Amino acid sequence: MSSPSELRYTKEHEWAKLADNGEVTIGITDHAQDALGDVVFVELPEVGDSFDAEDKFGVVESVKTVSDLYAPCGGEVIEVNSTLEDAPETVNGDPYGDGWIIRIAVSDTAQFDALMSATEYDAFVAAES
Amino acid sequence: MKRTPLYNRHEAAGARFVDFGGWEMPVRYTTTIQAEHQSVRTSAGLFDVSHMGEIEVSGENAVDALNRLVTNDLSRIHDGQACYTAMCLPSGGIVDDLVIYRYSETKLLICCNAANREKDYAWICENLEDAVAVDRGDEFAQLALQGPKAASILQTLTEQNLADIKRYWFVDALVCGVQTIVSRTGYTGEDGFELYCPSDKGEILWDALFEAGGESLKPIGLGARDTLRLEMKYALYGNDIDETTTPLEAGLGWITKLDGGDFIGKDVLLEQKETGVERRLVAFKMSGRAIARKGYEVVDDVGNAIGRVTSGTRSPTLGENIGLAYVPFGAHRIGSEIKISVRNRIELGTIVKPPFVKPGSDV
Numbered sequence: 001m002s003s004p005s006e007l008r009y010t011k012e013h014e015w016a017k018l019a020d021n022g023e024v025t026i027g028i029t030d031h032a033q034d035a036l037g038d039v040v041f042v043e044l045p046e047v048g049d050s051f052d053a054e055d056k057f058g059v060v061e062s063v064k065t066v067s068d069l070y071a072p073c074g075g076e077v078i079e080v081n082s083t084l085e086d087a088p089e090t091v092n093g094d095p096y097g098d099g100w101i102i103r104i105a106v107s108d109t110a111q112f113d114a115l116m117s118a119t120e121y122d123a124f125v126a127a128e129s
Numbered sequence: 130m131k132r133t134p135l136y137n138r139h140e141a142a143g144a145r146f147v148d149f150g151g152w153e154m155p156v157r158y159t160t161t162i163q164a165e166h167q168s169v170r171t172s173a174g175l176f177d178v179s180h181m182g183e184i185e186v187s188g189e190n191a192v193d194a195l196n197r198l199v200t201n202d203l204s205r206i207h208d209g210q211a212c213y214t215a216m217c218l219p220s221g222g223i224v225d226d227l228v229i230y231r232y233s234e235t236k237l238l239i240c241c242n243a244a245n246r247e248k249d250y251a252w253i254c255e256n257l258e259d260a261v262a263v264d265r266g267d268e269f270a271q272l273a274l275q276g277p278k279a280a281s282i283l284q285t286l287t288e289q290n291l292a293d294i295k296r297y298w299f300v301d302a303l304v305c306g307v308q309t310i311v312s313r314t315g316y317t318g319e320d321g322f323e324l325y326c327p328s329d330k331g332e333i334l335w336d337a338l339f340e341a342g343g344e345s346l347k348p349i350g351l352g353a354r355d356t357l358r359l360e361m362k363y364a365l366y367g368n369d370i371d372e373t374t375t376p377l378e379a380g381l382g383w384i385t386k387l388d389g390g391d392f393i394g395k396d397v398l399l400e401q402k403e404t405g406v407e408r409r410l411v412a413f414k415m416s417g418r419a420i421a422r423k424g425y426e427v428v429d430d431v432g433n434a435i436g437r438v439t440s441g442t443r444s445p446t447l448g449e450n451i452g453l454a455y456v457p458f459g460a461h462r463i464g465s466e467i468k469i470s471v472r473n474r475i476e477l478g479t480i481v482k483p484p485f486v487k488p489g490s491d492v
Contacts, residue, residue, distance in 0.1 A: 037352065038161040040416045040443040043472075059472065061420050063162040063443050064352050085418075093162075 002122055003029060004096055008072070008112060009121035015096065016072040018112050026072060027100040028060060031125050036062040039091040044080040045102060051075065053111045058101065060091065075104035075109035087096060133179035134331040142348050150244030150367075152180040154352040162352035166445040169317055169357055170489070173276035175338055178323070179331060182246030183269050184239040184253060188260030191235050198256055198393055199229065200376055202386040208233050211297050211314055214384050215376045216249070217394030221401060222372040224377070225249050226364060228314060230299055238310075238313045238325075240271075242366045255270035256393060270331025274338060275321030275349075275357075277489055282342040283322055287311070291322075306339035316354065317363035319489040356442050359451060362412050362483035368423055369439040369453050370403060377401050378455065379410045380483075408436065409461035412483040415441075415450035417476050421469045427454050428468050428475065435460065438469060445488045452478070 007015040013032035017025045035037065037072060043059040051057050051071040058069040080102050093100040106112060116124060130153040139146070144155035155177065157165060160451070167420045168174050185193045196203045201214035208231055216224045225245040230238040230428035241249045244256030246266055253262045274283055280291050290313060299312035311324035326334050339346055364370045366378055376385045377398055387399055415421055420441050427436035456467065 037157060038163050041420065043419065059419075061443075063356060064447070066422060089434065093379065 003031075003118040005118045006116060007096065008115035008122075009118065010070065010072045010115060011124060012068075014070060014071040014072050014113060016105075016112060018109070022106060022109065023078065023103055024073060024075065024106050025100050025103045026069075027095055028069070028096050029121070031053060032067075033092045033095045033099070036060060036065065036067060038063050038079050039088045042081075042084040042088045042091060043100065044082070044084065045077050047077050047080060049077045051077075051104070069101065071104070072115055073104075073106050074108060076108040078105050079103040131180070133177055134328045135177040135179060135272075135335055138332060138335050139177065139348070144171075144348070144350065147351065149180065149351055150242070152243055153256060154180060155348070157350040157352045158258075158348050160347075162350070162356060163443075164350045164354050165347060165353035165447040168347040169276045169319055169349055169353065170275065170446060173274065173278040173282055173321075173342055173346045174317075174353070175335070175342070176273040176354055177271075177277065177331075177335070178273050178311075179270045179328070180243035181222050181271055182239075182241040182243060182249065182266040182267065183271075183311055183325070184241060184246075184250055184262070185236070185265050186239065186253070186257065186260050186262045187263075188235045189235060191237055191260045192231065193390075194257055194260035195229070195237055195239075196390060196392065197258070199227065200251060200385040200392060200394070200398070201229075202389040203229060203231060203237070204389070205386070206231050209298055209300065211312055212384075215370075215381055216252070217376070217392070217398070218372060219393055220372075221375040221377075221394045221397035223366070223370045223374060224252050224372065225377060226366055226370060226381075228312075230310070230312065235356050238265075242328055259415070268328060268330045269325045270334070272324045272326075272331070272334055272338070273315055273317075273321065274346075275315045275317040275319045277320060278342070278345045279319070279321040281336065282346055283311075283342045284336055294322075304334060307333065311358045315463070316363055317357040318363075318486065319357075353445075355440075356445055358438055359440050359442055359453070360444050360446055360484060360486040361488065362453065362485065363412075363442060372391055374410075374455070375401060375406070378406045378408055400430060406458055408455045408457050410439065410453055411456055411461050411467070411480045412485060413452055413454060413478040413480050414485070415465045415476060415478045418450070419471045420450045421454070421478065422472060422474065426470045428470050430468070432470075432475070434470075444485055451485050456480075
């Protein structure tokens with residue numbers, strides 16, 4: 001299955017979506033949620049926390065394993081998806097939609113531009129497996 | 130990586146594979162670990178456990194000979210009965226945990242952990258006197274049929290009356306025409322059977338069981354095998370027990386018969402029993418949302434490491450985060466608080482009486 005073309009991707013299997021107002025929404029890819037299996041807990045940062053690109057910003061736990069979340073680009077957290085606290089399985093069911101994880105105000109859109117395109121990410125996943 | 134005789138069946142069933150002790154094994158199939166877990170608790174599941182090792186011990190006094198290598202007492206079980214036991218180093222550390230099938234005074238079959246097969250065989254050969262050990266691990270396929278519907282599914286494939294096989298007993302029987310060791314044992318807490326057949330007949334048994342089980346039977350991977358065993362506090366070698374832990378520390382005193390004959394490690398275990406163990410493996414539930422996983426530190430009030438988590442997961446049955454950890458004696462009591470360092474934060478839990486989940490109906 002090919003990844004949504006309007007998103008950008010990291011080698012750590014996060015996706016990022018840039019809105020017109022400069023905010024970036026971040027989640028994990030369909031490939032990532034499938035590899036993790038049933039997600040039972042998402043550890044979210046606080047609104048107001050700041051990260052550099054590639055910093056750890058949270059954790060996704062499945063029954064089997066725990067996986068760190070890495071910021072695709074630097075910025076300040078302006079919203080977290082608090083519905084995941086009670087329904088972490090949304091990450092499995094709708095990874096590119098309701099399963100989004102955080103929204104940040106980016107400090108440098110060049111970092112976003114440097115992320116992989118959907119085509120590049122799909123090739124990366126294919127090469128990895 | 131090594132593959133079991135059922136590998137093609139797993140691939141056809143959409144399995145996702147992991148490396149488990151050098152074996153390419155299904156971790157789960159097309160649903161989730163939690164769904165597979167519930168299938169076993171409420172209906173039936175079939176596990177391929179052909180990676181487990183089998184070692185046959187024979188000789189005129191094979192029972193007595195093997196008894197000197199294990200903590201449980203093989204002279205106290207009957208022919209046709211199986212027992213769970215540890216095999217220890219002179220230090221009392223655990224070489225492996227085993228299920229031993231007693232055919233007769235002169236013949237027994239050991240089922241050991243896959244990752245320990247070569248080590249166990251070498252250890253047994255080195256220490257066994259007046260009996261012969263043969264590694265027969267490649268000759269068997271082993272399937273575990275577990276769950277409340279296991280017996281009714283299996284009964285359709287054999288003339289052997291399964292009601293005659295009590296928990297921890299076994300028989301040789303024909304199952305769908307295949308010569309099979311039918312053992313009423315398992316690693317899930319549910320009623321069920323472990324079936325040993327010639328490796329080239331494994332697919333026949335696998336297919337026949339799914340045909341008989343229909344919608345009631347699902348293939349189950351190692352992911353759910355782990356959550357099922359952990360809900361019962363069954364030890365997993367390499368996690369909860371290893372060569373640095375003794376059976377008494379691990380809460381396996383019930384398989385350690387210190388009032389019988391001599392066995393390797395007995396002196397140390399006797400002394401440990403008299404002076405008391407310094408640490409105990411405890412079962413705990415987490416209060417928060419994080420899962421305490423293998424290797425996380427147990428800490429005291431000021432943050433010093435005093436123990437370590439050996440297993441942890443989300444219990445699919447309870448919807449709570451559960452785990453096992455070694456803690457100092459005195460800090461092990463049921464109801465006590467346990468503090469665990471989770472990603473540089475202290476998370477609280479409570480020590481509880483195992484098992485986490487009440488076992489299913491025994492027959």
